[in-house]
Amino acid sequence: MKKNLMISPFYKKHNINIRIxxxxxxxxxxxxxxxxKVLFNSFSKIKQWSIDLEDIDNVLRIEATKNLSQRVIIQNVKSKGFYCEELD
Structure with a gap:
């Protein structure tokens, strides 16, 4: 079974410009x-975000418009004194 079949057509249609x-x-x-929170609330391109404090990697997950790059996110998180690296 293809992975893309698991995503509802409604989600695909309405979130075509969203990148995770x-x-x-x-x-x-x-x-x-x-x-x-103060940092991310200033980004209109960020639609939702969460941090999993129980995960060993303290995973930060961001749903944003496609024109917000990983580089910009990483630079801004690092500017606040935190480590931030993209996970594959």
Missing amino acids: HVFKTNIETEADISII
């Missing part, structure tokens, strides 16, 4: 998340 970015970070606390 996944990063490994050292964001570990609620205080860290507060810092990142």
